[in-house]
Amino acid sequence: MSAADAVAAELRKALTLPATLAGLAVAVLGPVALAALNASQGTADSAAEAALAAEPLITIGAIVLGVIAVSSEYNGGRQIASTFAAMPRRLTVLAAKAAAVAVLVAVAAAVAFPASLLVARLVAGPGPGADDVLGRAIGAGVYAVLIGLIALAITVLTRSGIVPLIVLIANGSVVSVSFLLYLVTPLARYxxxxxxxxxxxxxxxxxxxxALAPLPGGLVMAAWTAALLAVAGAVLVRRDA
Structure with missing residues (x-):
């Protein structure tokens, strides 16, 4: 099986899982609903701002997609053994899962923002423009892809979806441990x-x-993502299925 075949197989496998469809729904419908709410309540200056303010919800769906791509292998009958039998090269399996998650999250982000913007305009009218709308929308998509891959890497390490789901979603939406650490040391901004x-x-x-500017901040986040995936790959190769 080639690398391309492995990615296609992981995509097909992911799309058969109800949890994947739920994650995609959260990533797309969540921002649309929040953008409509923002527009209807006048909490944003324009439809574009209402849509951009809803973009963080994409990350929750991205976390779900990253976690499910791995945790589904360990649920019930431990499908991971069959996966490794079909593709013995474990690093290829990990790369294929990462590629599948990146594709799913990127597609969800590409659909979510235009849909959110359209709904916000229907609710509140176009209004004034927002600064660098396209750049901010792309940045939100890149952030979502990276956080989805981080979720995938952490799930490989834990072999359970519960811990990364609770930690990452709570950290991003309830109480940010990173922000609390920033109050102690400015190094936490990295x-x-x-x-x-x-x-x-x-x-x-x-x-x-x-806060770091978008480009250096994105590079730092990408470096963290690469490092976590490298650690996950090393652990996956060395331990029993």
């Missing part, structure tokens, strides 16, 4: 979620004063 925050949120929604 943690992956805070490093990439300027890709995801506008300046008025950044909780820290010295």
């Amino acid at each position: 943690l992956p979620d805070l490093a990439g925050m300027r890709m995801l949120a506008g300046d008025d929604r950044i909780a820290i004063d010295d």
Whole structure:
């Protein structure tokens, strides 16, 4: 089986899982619903801002997709053994899963923002424009892809979806451990979620004063993602299925 075949197989496998469809629904319908709410309540200056403010919900769906891609292999009958039998090269399996997650999240992000913008305009009218709409929308998509891959890597390490789902979703939506660490040391701004925050949120929604700019922050987040995937690959190769 070639690498391309492995990616196609992982995509087919993922799309047969109800949890994957739920993650895609959260990543697409969540931002659309929130954008409509933002527009109807006048919490944003324009339809574009209402749509951009809803983009962080994509990350929740991305986390679900990253976790499910791995945790589904260990549920019930431990399908991972069959997966490794079909593709003995474990690093290829990991790369194929990562590629499948990246594709699914990128497609969800590409659909979510235009749909959110359309709904916000239908609710509130176009209104004034927003600064660098396309750049911020692309940044949100890149952030979502990277956080989905981080979720995948952590799930490989834990072999369970519960821990990464609770930790990553809570950290991004309930209480940010990274932000609490930032209150102790400014070095916490180099943690992956805070490093990439300027890709995801506008300046008025950044909780820290010295957040990294979108490009260097994205590079730091990408470095964290690569490092975690490398560790996950090393662990996957060495341990029993």
